[in-house]
Structure formats: structure tokens, C-alpha cells
Amino acid sequence: MAEIQDNGGGKKGKGSKQKKMTVRVDFTPMVDMNMLLITFFMLCTSLSKPQTMEISMPTNDENITEDQQNKVKASQALTLLLDANNKLYYYEGEPNYEDYTSLKETDYTADGIRKVLLRKNYDAVKKVEELKVKKANLEITEEEYKKQVSEVKSAKNTPTVIIKATDKSTYKNLIDALDEMQICSIGKYVIVDITDGDQFLIDNYNSKGQLSSNAVS
Template sequence: MAEIQDNGGKKKGSKQKKMNIRVDFTPMVDMNMLLITFFMLCTSLSKPQTMEISMPSNDKNITEEQQNKVKASQALTLLLADNGKLYYYEGEPDYKDYTSLKEITYGADGLRKLLLRKNYDAITKVRELKQKKANLELNEEEYKKQVAEVKSGKDTPTVIIKATDKSTYKNLIDALDEMQICSIGKYVIVDITEGDQFLIDNFSSRGELSQQIVNKNV
């Protein structure tokens, strides 16, 4: 509130009164404290996000060679390159044959279509669980538990994401978004190897050579 204080009457020879103006900010402080208290009580704290992982089997009858074979058959490696390019290969890498590398896009007709095909069974089960939750057949805790078990099943794919130095954070975020959309429960981000970089470089060189041949024929 603003207050005006009068120092008294006119002085002799003075044509104007002198007034002291004081602004009281006490109500503003009270209002700010009320707002802070309101937001503290109404705002929910951010919850930490965790990623489900599948533990190795305790079955001693399974040999190491069989385990590696299963892991290789379920592995899908994504290579994030420059200029928004995305490459992938399935199973173990064949660094001697750069034609094993395939190019794909980040769109729905590219990476998402590939992941949906690889993780079809798990996606179908997750949709069934969502429907059960909507029908109140499952509560929130049971739903999350069963979804985590489905995503981390032994028949689900494992996606390995490797980004080059020239890729962008947007490329990485786009790839991670597809993991959530396609219900991929097992994925990891690791450093790219020299062999992977060799595949990318030779793939790009092959594309440039093919374009030069086409231009020459034209």
C-alpha cells in the first residue's frame, strides 16, 4: 500500500507542500509466500526412470556356445552416422564384408517398422495387458510388473546403439524414442568400434561409386 505523509502546513514563502511517499511491500511478500506454498504442495516431484534388464540363465546344461548363438540371433546393432544417416546389421558383425551393413531411416517406415517386426510377440502381449488394465482386470502395480517381464523376455531382441562423433543428439533421442514406442526392454548405448566405422566408411564409398557410375551412363 502506498502512503502519503504530510510534514505539516505550508512554510512561509513556499508555494508547494513537500510530501514523503512510502510504498509498503508487505502484502506482496505475503502473496509470494502463499504462491510458493501452493506450488510446493501441488507440484509432484520427478520420479527416477529405470530400465528393465534380463539376468542370465542359471541353467548349467546350456553351453556357452549356445548362449552366444542365442544372443547373436537376437542382437540388432544401430550405427548412428553423420547427416542423419542410420545403418544397422543383425547378429554378429562381419567386418570383412561391408555389404552386410544396411541403411535405414528414422521414420515410421524405417526403424520403427524393423523394430516392430523383431519385437512383434512382445508388442502383442503388451497391448493385451493394456486392454486388461483398461478393463480393470489388472491394477497399476500388476500391469507394470507383467509388462516388465514381457519386455525382458528371453525371446525379445537386444538393441545395441552406437553413435559416431558426427551424429547429433537428435539422432540419439529419435532412436531412444523408438525403443519406447516399440516396447524394446533391452537396449544399450556403447562406443562405436573401428570395425563399425570401417563398415560405414566403405558403405558410403560404395554409394558414391554407384552414383558416379550412374552419372557417367547418363
């Protein structure tokens, strides 16, 4: 609140100096207002939640063999092989060392591996989209949404993706592959070491089947 102080006396005769007025502004109410605004924003603003990426890692149990780690139903399994120069290969089910065309080459674009994953996980993706609509319409809560999405992703008929990277691939390749897992609602995926057999598939594909399958130990 502003306060005006008159430093002059009573009326003076003609020719007297103009009286001086001092203006003092009281900022005390502004402090109260700032405190109210801070309290308002603290109560009405939601804190940002950390964005995390769920990763299913293989067990560290040394008694579990590699075959047991990778053992899934062939019709639901999809293996991604990440190689140098941003190259990406995949095969469905069990590897076929006799036919080099069983290994397919793709990329990290929407028309590449994403299209393959969406095809494999079509039913789950459709159900997740329906749940998103229900949550947006406030038909289900956030907790119910997360629970139902988790159940959809882990259903028995959903695919299992096995991600294997060569020493020549980059961290960006791995992150891009993991991003596709989230985009395509893949709930079951693991990251494991690449095997000699997988490396043979890549080499045999690039040589158009010129290598002998006997080289696979």
C-alpha cells in the same frame, strides 16, 4: 450476505429529501467456499508424475572387455549405428566385414527403424498391447501392469539392441533412437562407444565395398 441499512428516519413531509440506503456485502461466506473448493481439488486431482526414460547403460567395470559387453545371441542382436546428417544404419547379429551389403541404411521414421524393431519384437509388442487393454478394462491394476510389462520386455526371446553413435551424430539422433525403444517395447538395449570396425562398416557401405576388410584391426 448483503445487508441493507436505512439511514433515514420516520416519515417526513412533502418535499423532504429521498432517504439514502447503504448496501454492505459480507464476503465472509466466500472465504469458506474458497477453502472448500481448494480442499476438493487437492483431494480429487491427481498430481502429475514425472516422465522418465529408462536407459540400460553398460557397466563401468574396467575388467569387463568390450566383447563381453556386447556378447548376446546373434539371432537376437540388433546394432544401430548413428551417423552424420541424420543417417542411421543397422546390422543384425555379428558384423560381416566381407560383405558391405550386410549393413542396412534406414531412417528414424515409422517406416524405417520402427518397422525393423517391431518385426524383431513382434511377440512382445503384441503382449504389451494386450496388457494395455486389460488395464484399460480394469482387469489388472497399475502395479500388475507394470510388473507384467517388465517381464514381457525382459523375456529370453526378446531382442537386444546395441546403440552406437559416431562423433558426427547429434543428441537428437540418440533421443530419437531411444524413443523408438519405448515405442517398440524394447526392454533390453544399451548405449556403447562405436568401434573402428563399426566405422569401417559405414565407410565400406558408402564406398560400395571398395575398402579392404584388412583395414579392420
